[in-house]
Structure formats: structure tokens, C-alpha cells
Amino acid sequence: MTDLIATVEPPSLTPVVTVARSDIRAIPSIEVGGESHWLGEHRDFRRHDALARFLPEHGRFSLAWVRLRDGERLDVHEHPTKSMILVCKGSVRLTGDLEESLGEGDVVCVPPGARHGFQTGPGEDFQGLSVQFEGAGLYEDENAPRVRFTEAASASMAELERLNDTRLRRFAGHHLFELFDSGRMSREPLLRDRFVSALYVWSVFFQKMLYARQSVCTDPRLREIYAGHLRDEFGHDQLLRDRHAVSEDVYDPILEAAGNWFVMQMHSADEAAKIVIVHMVVESSCHVFGERTKAAFQNGPAAETSYFDIHAEIDGDHRDIGRDHLRTLSPEQFPQLSRACEEAWDQLELVFDRIAALVGP
Template sequence: MEVIEREALEQITSVVVDGAVHDIGLLKDFHRNPTLAAFVPDLARLSISWVRLRPGEELSVHQHPTKSMIIVAEGTGRTMGDATTDIRSGDIVVVPPGARHGFVGTGPTGFWALSIQFEGTGLYEDPDNARVSFVGDRADIATIRAENDKYMRAYEGNALVRLIRDIDAQPVGVRESLLDHLQGWSNAFQRIIAARVVGEGDSPARALADEHLTEEVGHHRLLAAIRDGRDVPWDPVIAGVSSWFLDRMATGSSVERTVLAHLALEGSGMIFHAAGVHAFASSEYFRLHDGADAEHLEMGYRELSERRDWTVEQVSAALRQGWQMMELLCDRIADRARSAALADHVH
């Protein structure tokens, strides 16, 4: 693996056409660099994907059978695997077939990059049959990651996610009603992560629970700050789901608490808040979660990878229940947001 800095590429600023000199700004042709010219095939079936890693978020070290090129478009990060190098906007990472490589986002924003492959389908074009193998990943962790990824992809179609993505097109009052019903869940989430700390007692998992609580405490107040002091509506489904999670934090196993808190709650939160940060661009509540949820999701995978007191079957059962409850909760919030806004409009 090799990183080629943008400044290292030969540049031209003008061309001669029909005997006249024409300024073209600043151009750096990849084929004028010997390494890139040799790396990019003359005939290629291009697969191009945007990739984003938030601060601290990792794409674990992996390998694939085809060469790949990563062009950093914005922000900063670091490579892992065969080479550890800081990367920044404009850098080009060339990855030969079989090279061990991974990435982590750094700085205040992480990075955006273009991932390019030159033959065959894209590495993740078929998410259920990705053309990669992760290095050093326990087989059971890889299985759980894949299963949780499927739940997360399915959650992309949840009514609440679709509603917040289309919030500007909704009738008057839906935006405020959505925030009001979300507040009830946000308040309950604070109690849930606090109950997890109590449930862990003095076990080794207590440190993770403490860290999670420290990073989440008080976020419900950020949501309240953009709601102009309106009352929080009570709803039996939102209350019931909240009580179920509280019960699992009090009576479930340590592994179950980890799975529910990080893989289900933070996994769904990552998708929802990423949509919300565009719908509520000025809100600190959504901006803060958009950066933190991915890191909190990875906390859960790291905790599971360090433990041996669980089976895939046990974790799968907890995952299934957790995601069923989250789908129920979010469908209900979306339904109540629309219904309450409509009722207010009628009256």
C-alpha cells in the first residue's frame, strides 16, 4: 500500500491548442505519475463509491482480491494494516490486491473519500456478498456484524427515518410534534443507560457502561432546548418500549446489555441522527449524535470481541428483540407525530 500526496503529482496550468496557449487553472493528471499510471488499467469496469469515516470510526483491517484506489476528498484520517500513515484531503491511497489495509477517521470531522475499483463489481456492491475478508476478526464477531448490518439496512426504511428525511415537505406542525414525541424517548434513554451502569455492578463491563453514560448524559436537554418549552406528550407504546429496555438493563445478562445498548440503540441512532442533522441543521442535539453514534456502535463490537461468555445464538436473539422494539418505537413516533399535528390543525 502506498499513499501519494496531492502535492507530489506533476501539475500543468496551460495547454497549447491550435498554436494558442490556454490557461486551465491547475491540473494534476494521474497518468503523469509513474506509480498511478502503472496502477490504473487502460481498460476498466469502474466502480466508484463515496466513503465516510467519522472521528474515531474505523474500517477494520481487511483484504480484497482486486486493486483499489482511495482518493481523500475532505478531512483527515489514518491508514492501518501494512502501512500506518496520516492522510488528508487530496491524498491518494493505492491498494494492491491482497494488501492488508484499513482506515480510521481523525481530526474534528473524520474524512470523506472516493473508493474506486477497476474490475468486477464494487467491493460492497452486493452487501450480502462483500468482496472483502477482514483480518483478525473472530468468526463470531463477523457473523454478528453482518447480522446487525442487515437490521440497520432494513431500518433505513423505517417510517420515522423516512419522515425526518422528508420533514420539509410535511404539513405544518409535524416537525414540532416529531420533536415532542422524540423527547419522551430521549428522556427514557437517559434512564436506560444509567440503569445499565447499575446493572453491571463491579464487572469488567462497568467501565464501558460508565464511558457510554458519561458521553451521553444530558443530551435530552439539548433536544429540550429546541422545543420551546412544550409539554412532553405521554404515549403508551413509547412508554412500553422504554420500560422493556429498562427491564433488560436491570435483569438481562451483561452481554445482552452490551448488545442492546450499542448494536441496537446506537445502530438505529446512527441512521436516525444522520438524517436528522440535515433536517435540523442548526441543532446541537442532532449534530452531536451524528458524530458520536458510530463510535458508540463500535464500542459494542470491541466489547464483544474481548469476551468469550456468549454464543452467536444468544446475541442473535438479543439483537432480534432489540431491533423489533426499535422498529415498533420509531414507527409509533412517526405515526403520533403525523396524527398529533393533524389533530392540532383540525382544532
């Protein structure tokens, strides 16, 4: 009988494993958008094979030891997932949306998109545990970190805005507007006719610029945003011609060249530069232009559907299109955007110089 009894082997037990913190590979910095950012000491648990096997993939969360010391800082940043930081040893100052000093045992809860960073003082040592509750760790894939550093980019964006505001104020003082401020454009029909005929040339190039951008955009999100803008602006060149009695076809080689510059940028520039050109520069100028010129066209059969009233109203919203995209860029990209801004304003001023010349004294 004993020969018929199968021998049952006891199940093998998985041994308990211990892992020293020093055995988890540390990375001191990360590169985002071409800029290196200091992490101090960052040890994601999944950089150790035994811990990676032990941590569950279902309902995935991530853990990492973090450390800053003696004046080191982690720049202000944001990420798309919830994060919790436990201060295990020492102290540190929280920076960003909330400024607060933290000590051992304190817990920081960071919602998605919140700006936060950490700064130690001289001689200070902060050791903590960083926890993310959805998906991969923030720096688990060193080549595709799940963070966006905002401090330097925000400063760069503010500098670009200041540059654009300076050029916009200069444009608001363009000598063409003297014809409106003095009342001549309202009183002199021939002057007004020459003006709308010359403006019509620029209005056609504006339409071509939007068509060109829409036709070559490959970013689905931006393409949808651009499409809404195009729908708002569609046919405004024809509106100008029909409602304001454009009576002659104007040809001016300088006006043609300057107008074509904007169209060609839609084929050669990157999306960030296009946003600067179309929205920061052209749409900002259109808003000012509409406000400064609409009074001369408020009487007559075209008053209710005036090209100038429409642009005074809608271009205020169009100025802000794409700003969120620009805020995602690295600081290294902004010098090129500043050059694009300057060049676009130079070309736009040339357009209005030629319109003023064609209108006459």
C-alpha cells in the same frame, strides 16, 4: 584425642532422576467457554511430581511435550504470555496470523495475543516442545486454561455483525424518514413540533437505560467504559427539550411499554446482551437517525447545539463500544446474543412506528 574429634558425615547427594515422556500424564483436549478443543497429546512437565519439584518456581517458566498426528489439529487460539514451540520430530503446518509449513528443528516464537494453531496432514506426525516464559503453563490447570480460542468465536461474531447490519439497513428505510427526505419536516413547524415532542419520550427512556446499566454493573472494566459513555450522553434529553422547544408532554402506552423494555433489559440481561442492545442496536440506529434527520434542524438558534447534529457525530464511536468484550466469548453464547439483537431491533422499530404515528400523516 580421638574421642574429641567429631565425625563429619559427607553431605547426601540428590540422585539423578530420569522421567520417560510416557510417564508425564497426557491430556487430549481442553474445555474453554463450554466448548471442547482437541490438543492431540499434551504433557505438561509439572503434571509429573519429580519434574514439578525440579523445575524452579522463581523466574517461573513452563514446558510441555505436544503431539499431533494423522490430520489432527489444534484450533487457532491466543494467550497472554510468550510461547515458543520447537519442532522435535516430524512436520506440521502453522495456522492463524502466519501460515507456514514447519519441519524438524524449526522454532516458532509466538508473542502474547498472536493468533496461532497447528494442523497435521494425513499420515503426518508432529512432536514438539512447548515453552512459556512467564507463569503457569497454558494447560497446567485444566480447569482454568490460559488460552482463548478465536477461530469459531470470530466466525460467530461476524455472523452477529451481519445480522445487525441487515436490521440496520432495514431501519434506515423506516417510513418516518420519508418526512425528512421529502422536506416536510423542514417546511412544516407543527409537524416538527409533534416530532420532537414524541422523540423526547424515547430520549428520556434512553437516559434511564444508561442509568440503569451503570447502577447494576459489577465488572470494573466495563463499568468504567459505561461511565464514559454515560458522560457523553448525559442530559441529552434535556438538550432536546430546551434547544428544540418541546411544547407538550406526550403519553402513549405502546411507546411507554417499548421504552421500558430497554430499561428492564439492563436489570435482567447479562453484560454481553447489554452491549448488543445498547451499542450494536440502539447506538447504531442513533447514528443513522442523526444523519437522516439533522438537515431539518440546521437553521435557527439551536443549530450549533442541535441534538441531531450531536448524535450524528458521536454515535459513530459509541457503536463500537464493547466489541472487544464480545470477541472474548465462546461460540455457544452467540445464539442468545442473536436473539437479543433481533428482539432489540423489534422493540426499536416499534418505538419509531409509534413516533411516526404520533407525528401523523
